Amino acid sequence: MAVPKRRTSRSNTRHRRAKWKASPPDLVPVVVNERTVRVPRRLVKAVQRGLVEPPSV
Template structure:
């Protein structure tokens, strides 16, 4: 197993970690024509409770 010979400097560590960026969550409009609220894809709509045109969850 490979093991580092020297400790990585704070500058190099922070430079490497600077590339880790948080991405904005993907949102798609609800398929219900009366709702059209943004929601994550492949998830029941938290506003109207429908998924793929069928009521799945009681709306909040």
Template structure:
């Protein structure tokens, strides 16, 4: 495991953290109640069971 050789300054730490960016969530087309909607893959089963309102997507 990599170990830093010396303490990193607060400014450098915050600069490094600010460069990190999350990826957009991949959407999947699913038919729910005869209507095709694009929702995140992790919500497909909940939408098919009617636990999630798909109108907000």
């Protein structure tokens, strides 16, 4: 049976949330159409294949 969650103190809540900070993605240089573009590591193959358009600067 579901039990209601207990109240967490404000201090504990903020301390817990402080660990959720996102880090910026590491950018990898990729050559596309004789141009070097920096893209997130998870999009490298998609950009090389032409499935995702590289960001324009």
